Structures are given as C-alpha cells and as structure tokens.
Amino acid sequence: MRRIFQIDGTETECWLSHDGSRFLLNTPDGEIPCRLDPAGVPGGYVLRARGRVQDVRLAVGPDATFVHMNGRTYAVGRVDPAERLAGRDSGTADDRIVAPMPGVVVSVKAKPGDHVKEGQLLLVIESMKLETSLIAPRDGVVAEMPFATGDSFGLKATLALLAPQEE
Amino acid sequence: MGISKLLVANRGEIAARVLRTARVKGIKTAVLRHSSEQEGPAHLIADEVVTIEGSTPVAAYLDIAQIVGAAQRIGADAVHPGYGFLSENAAFVAALEQAGITFVGPTSGVIDLMGDKIRARAFVEERGFLVAPSAIEDDDPATFVERARAVGYPLLIKPSAGGGGKGMRIVREDSTLESEIETARREGERYFGDGRLFVERYIERPRHIEVQVMGDGQGNVVHFWERECSIQRRFQKIIEETPSPALSAEQRNEICETAAGIARAVNYRGAGTVEFIYARDGSFYFLEMNTRLQVEHPVTEMVTGFDLVAEQLRIAAGEGLSATQADIAQNGHSIELRICAEDATHDFRPAIGDILLLDEPRGEGVRVDSGILDGGKVTTDFDPMLSKLIVHGPDRAEAIARARRAVQNYVVLGVTTNTGYLDAILAHPDFASGDVSTGFLAEQAEVLTAPGEDVSDLLMAVAALSDERLVADVLQIPEMHRKMGGWRN
Numbered sequence: 001m002r003r004i005f006q007i008d009g010t011e012t013e014c015w016l017s018h019d020g021s022r023f024l025l026n027t028p029d030g031e032i033p034c035r036l037d038p039a040g041v042p043g044g045y046v047l048r049a050r051g052r053v054q055d056v057r058l059a060v061g062p063d064a065t066f067v068h069m070n071g072r073t074y075a076v077g078r079v080d081p082a083e084r085l086a087g088r089d090s091g092t093a094d095d096r097i098v099a100p101m102p103g104v105v106v107s108v109k110a111k112p113g114d115h116v117k118e119g120q121l122l123l124v125i126e127s128m129k130l131e132t133s134l135i136a137p138r139d140g141v142v143a144e145m146p147f148a149t150g151d152s153f154g155l156k157a158t159l160a161l162l163a164p165q166e167e
Numbered sequence: 168m169g170i171s172k173l174l175v176a177n178r179g180e181i182a183a184r185v186l187r188t189a190r191v192k193g194i195k196t197a198v199l200r201h202s203s204e205q206e207g208p209a210h211l212i213a214d215e216v217v218t219i220e221g222s223t224p225v226a227a228y229l230d231i232a233q234i235v236g237a238a239q240r241i242g243a244d245a246v247h248p249g250y251g252f253l254s255e256n257a258a259f260v261a262a263l264e265q266a267g268i269t270f271v272g273p274t275s276g277v278i279d280l281m282g283d284k285i286r287a288r289a290f291v292e293e294r295g296f297l298v299a300p301s302a303i304e305d306d307d308p309a310t311f312v313e314r315a316r317a318v319g320y321p322l323l324i325k326p327s328a329g330g331g332g333k334g335m336r337i338v339r340e341d342s343t344l345e346s347e348i349e350t351a352r353r354e355g356e357r358y359f360g361d362g363r364l365f366v367e368r369y370i371e372r373p374r375h376i377e378v379q380v381m382g383d384g385q386g387n388v389v390h391f392w393e394r395e396c397s398i399q400r401r402f403q404k405i406i407e408e409t410p411s412p413a414l415s416a417e418q419r420n421e422i423c424e425t426a427a428g429i430a431r432a433v434n435y436r437g438a439g440t441v442e443f444i445y446a447r448d449g450s451f452y453f454l455e456m457n458t459r460l461q462v463e464h465p466v467t468e469m470v471t472g473f474d475l476v477a478e479q480l481r482i483a484a485g486e487g488l489s490a491t492q493a494d495i496a497q498n499g500h501s502i503e504l505r506i507c508a509e510d511a512t513h514d515f516r517p518a519i520g521d522i523l524l525l526d527e528p529r530g531e532g533v534r535v536d537s538g539i540l541d542g543g544k545v546t547t548d549f550d551p552m553l554s555k556l557i558v559h560g561p562d563r564a565e566a567i568a569r570a571r572r573a574v575q576n577y578v579v580l581g582v583t584t585n586t587g588y589l590d591a592i593l594a595h596p597d598f599a600s601g602d603v604s605t606g607f608l609a610e611q612a613e614v615l616t617a618p619g620e621d622v623s624d625l626l627m628a629v630a631a632l633s634d635e636r637l638v639a640d641v642l643q644i645p646e647m648h649r650k651m652g653g654w655r656n
Binding site: 014032036058065067 | 350353547578584622626
C-alpha cells in the first residue's frame with residue numbers, strides 16, 4: 001500500500017508492508033522496520049524505528065498527520081497516489097495564483113486579456129491585516145481574474161489565472 | 168462604590184485572565200461571544216455569556232452601542248475592555264460614562280490625548296521628556312515630504328492613529344520615500360480610518376523597553392518596573408521579559424521614574440504602559456503610551472507578585488492603589504512567549520486549522536494564559552495569538568531554561584504554531600547573552616528557521632503506522648501479493 005508523504009514541501013513516495021512479525025516502511029532510501037505502540041497519554045505513542053525508541057504525540061487530520069517529537073511539531077501531509085491521479089487538474093502550478101490564506105482583495109491591477117510581464121503586479125490582497133502584492137510568475141496573458149476589489153476569498157482560492165503558455 | 172457585576176468586553180486569553188481575578192474577588196462576571204465564535208476558556212469561567220452579532224466577529228467586538236446595551240441589559244456596573252478592540256476608544260468610554268457604567272481604565276480625555284501619537288508626543292515633549300527627531304504631517308501637509316527628508320535616513324513612517332505595527336514602514340533611501348508614504352497612508356486609512364502620518368528618525372538596532380505604571384486618578388502614580396520587548400517580528404512583540412538585561416540599576420530607576428512622571432503629568436487612572444526606544448548608547452526616547460493592560464503584563468506580575476487586574480479593579484471601584492512605590496520590588500526573572508498560529512518558516516504566514524490535540528505545559532514557575540480549548544478551531548477571524556506561556560525563575564538563565572522546557576512540551580497539534588521558532592530564539596547565544604535589538608529576528612532569520620535534524624523517515628513511519636486505512640489494507644493483503652508488491656523505484 002502506497003502513500004505520498006509531504007514534509008516541508010518535499011514529497012516522498014513510500015510503501016508499507018508487513019512481513020508477518022513487523023511493519024516495514026519502504027522508502028526510496030531503503031527499508032525501515034518500525035512499530036508504534038500506544039503510551040498512557042492522549043495521542044501518546046512510542047515509536048521504534050531506525051534503532052531509536054522515541055516518545056511521540058500525534059493527531060491524524062483529514063489530509064495530514066501532526067507529530068510532536070523531541071520538543072518540535074511537524075506536519076506530514078498524506079496523499080493516496082490513486083486519488084491524486086484521479087483528481088489531477090490540467091493547469092500547471094505557474095499558471096495559477098492561489099490564495100496563501102483567506103482574505104480580502106484590496107485592489108485589482110490587471111484584467112482578462114492583458115499581456116503581463118513577469119513580476120508585474122496583478123492584485124493586492126489583505127489577509128490577517130497584512131497587505132500582500134501578488135505578481136505575475138511569468139510573462140503571459142491574463143485568462144481570469146475571478147475577484148473584484150472588496151471581495152473575500154478562501155484559502156487556496158484561485159486569485160488569478162494566466163492563459164496556458166504556447167510552446 | 169464597589170463593583171458587583173463586571174462585563175469583560177473582550178475574548179480569548181485576556182478575557183479568561185480578567186475573569187479569573189474578578190471571580191477571586193467575588194465579583195459576578197459576564198463575557199461576550201460572537202454568534203459564530205467557538206467556545207473558549209473564557210466562556211467556561213464567566214457566570215454569564217452574552218451573545219453579540221455583527222457582519223464579522225471583529226465588527227461585533229467593536230460595536231459600541233451593542234456592547235453598552237448588553238452591559239445595561241445584564242445589569243453590569245463595570246466593563247473591563249482587555250486589550251485591543253475598544254480598550255483605547257474614547258467614544259466607548261464616553262458611552263459607558265453616559266450609561267452610568269464604570270470603565271476599568273483611564274478617562275476618555277486621557278485616552279484621547281495618548282491615543283493620538285502626535286498629540287501625545289507633543290504633550291510629553293513640552294514637559295521636558297525626550298522624543299526622537301520627527302516630522303508631523305498635520306503641522307503643514309504641503310511640506311511634509313520635505314520635512315520627512317530633513318529628519319534623515321533611516322526613518323520610520325507611522326500612521327498617527329496607529330498601533331500594533333500596522334502601516335509602519337522603514338525607509339532607508341530617498342528614492343523610495345514617496346512611494347512608502349503612499350503605502351503607509353493607504354494602510355492607515357484602511358486599519359484606522361485615518362491616513363495622517365508622521366515620520367521619525369529610525370534608531371538603528373534599538374531596544375524596546377516599556378514601563379508598567381498604575382495611577383489612582385487622585386495624583387498617586389507608581390511604576391511596576393520595566394519590561395524588555397525587543398524580540399519582535401513585523402513590529403509585533405513575541406517574547407517579553409523582565410528585568411531587562413540591558414539596564415543598570417541606575418538606568419532602570421531613571422527610565423521607570425520618567426514613565427511615572429509622564430503618567431503623573433496626565434493624572435493617570437488605571438493601568439498603563441509607557442514605551443521607550445532605547446538606543447545602544449544608553450539614551451532613550453518616549454515612543455508612546457498605551458492606556459490599557461498590555462498583552463505582556465504577566466511577566467510584571469510574576470516578578471513583583473502583584474495581580475495587575477486586581478489593582479485595576481480596585482482603582483475602578485475607588486479603592487485606590489494597594490501599594491506604595493517602596494512595596495514594589497523585582498524578584499527573580501520572568502519571560503513570556505506568545506504562542507501564535509503562524510508559520511515562522513514562511514514569513515509568519517497565519518495558519519488556520521482544527522486543534523486536534525492540546526496539552527499545555529505545567530510545573531513550577533510555569534503559567535499558561537490560554538485562549539484555546541482542545542477541539543477548538545483556529546480561524547482568520549481574530550489575531551493569530553492563541554495563548555501566552557509565562558515562566559518565572561530565580562535568575563535569567565534559569566528562566567530561559569524553564570521557558571525552553573515548557574515550550575518544548577507545549578503540544579498543539581492540528582494547526583501550525585511558532586513553538587519551535589520560539590525555542591530556537593531562546594537557544595540563540597545572542598538571546599542568552601541579552602545582546603538583542605528590535606532587528607534581531609530579521610537579522611538572524613536564517614539561523615532561527617534553519618531546519619533541525621532530518622527526521623523525515625521517523626515522521627513517515629509515524630504517519631504510515633497511524634494511518635488506519637493504510638494499516639488495515641496492509642494487514643489484509645495475503646503474503647503472496649505482498650511479496651509481488653507494488654513498490655516501484
């Protein structure tokens with residue numbers, strides 16, 4: 001059974017198996033025998049892996065597993081490779097300017113059909129009382145500007161879309 | 168005149184903190200809650216929860232008529248504003264006065280004077296206290312840019328109605344002065360409804376040192392010593408401590424007496440804080456006065472042993488101060504860490520999410536003023552600060568050690584927080600030696616956000632083994648298929 005794990009923006013595809021006595025996590029760097037046993041506190045476990053015995057606290061969210069270990073907190077994104085294949089959309093990452101957090105549009109500086117240069121200001125947003133300027137990631141033509149000044153938007157909303165690049 | 172029922176016109180950790188003291192004093196309590204807001208610790212402490220409505224939750228907490236109406240309806244004879252929201256709003260104080268309700272804080276006249284940075288500066292300067300070189304737009308708008316230029320670079324542009332670092336801009340080169348003025352003006356208009364600006368000389372590598380004062384409105388003012396608040400990101404404090412590691416006993420007395428003198432000059436009533444910019448040569452300038460309880464007041468409580476909210480309530484009830492200056496001493500060292508839902512490795516981007524697991528540290532010398540509950544939701548409706556971790560130790564080294572242990576044991580899972588970043592600051596040798604300025608976090612950004620030991624494989628093992636669907640699938644697959652595997656490299 002495969003999973004793609006995302007840690008600090010890096011994706012790693014793994015395969016979990018069981019050899020009858022223990023779990024094995026197969027990573028691109030090799031096979032890790034591992035085991036996780038509950039400890040007496042909420043979300044508390046003991047991880048045994050890579051020769052280490054490690055107390056952890058964990059919570060499993062819908063898309064990510066949150067882990068507290070050695071005084072630090074980590075988020076591990078989980079993707080089922082099968083679901084990703086089914087749901088993939090056509091636009092590539094640099095065509096789309098996605099809201100880094102929910103907020104409000106302060107001003108719109110481009111409209112569909114405009115030719116824009118890399119670095120050109122497309123729109124200004126405000127999130128959590130901070131003003132952020134969003135710029136064109138490359139030269140191109142604006143395809144969509146879905147929001148007007150004063151509109152609110154949610155996390156990961158598409159704020160601007162460039163027409164696909166002609167090769 | 169006493170207080171029999173107190174409405175706390177605030178939310179989050181500060182509402183809970185004020186309510187705790189009010190309860191101990193035997194006062195009946197009530198607190199606000201917006202109709203869309205999650206239950207928080209304050210709602211569990213208060214005797215009564217008053218629902219407020221508004222187009223946004225923040226708008227509801229700023230709705231003077233609605234809040235004064237709520238206080239009247241429930242028969243509250245006093246309102247504590249906490250910090251932020253209406254705590255420094257003279258119109259709110261006037262509306263309460265009109266309704267015959269006691270405001271726990273200064274008079275509307277003092278709030279008006281100190282809330283306007285320009286008038287406050289002029290007032291303080293006239294009385295012989297030092298302020299930094301500056302240019303005020305209102306004096307002559309036509310020559311503002313010219314006069315700003317004359318202040319010299321680097322300079323700092325601030326909205327005159329501002330606070331909390333909003334709309335502040337450092338300008339180092341003449342070529343960007345005019346565009347930065349326009350940006351600051353736009354931000355000032357949006358955050359404060361007021362685009363007026365002023366400019367002052369930016370002191371390089373300064374410290375931010377402030378003094379807690381308390382007055383009874385009858386001419387008696389005492390100070391509760393200083394707080395060092397130089398650890399800031401985006402002009403907002405995230406670690407505060409007392410005593411300041413920068414001050415000699417003589418300098419400490421001088422700066423604290425200066426603050427008390429400024430408070431005396433306005434016959435101050437209630438709790439207030441006088442903020443100073445402290446230059447590396449030991450000179451200091453008046454920055455502003457905050458006419459309310461500060462976020463970081465607990466460090467003062469930890470070293471002086473006074474409950475500042477109890478003092479505020481005494482003064483509001485006409486009972487005066489409980490102490491004279493000679494009774495107020497500093498014992499040991501205290502540090503506060505602001506636990507915020509934000510990603511320190513991505514420009515302090517605010518984070519949202521559900522709190523899936525919460526386990527806050529406890530122990531000797533550890534205090535947590537928390538605004539969150541296990542199972543709660545962190546949204547962008549409010550400020551990203553979730554709670555405050557405050558520690559006390561016999562000396563600064565022990566306080567730092569306790570703070571590190573406590574923040575490492577602060578478990579918040581489900582939303583990104585700055586606990587690891589706060590620990591990295593505490594571990595930095597310059598923090599340990601006390602050699603910091605307000606630019607410290609920006610200067611050391613790379614060191615402070617450096618990734619630690621690579622534990623990716625351990626994390627993936629945890630994520631895989633706690634993935635119930637994955638584990639169930641693995642255990643059901645017959646041996647033969649498992650050997651054939653789906654693993655491709």
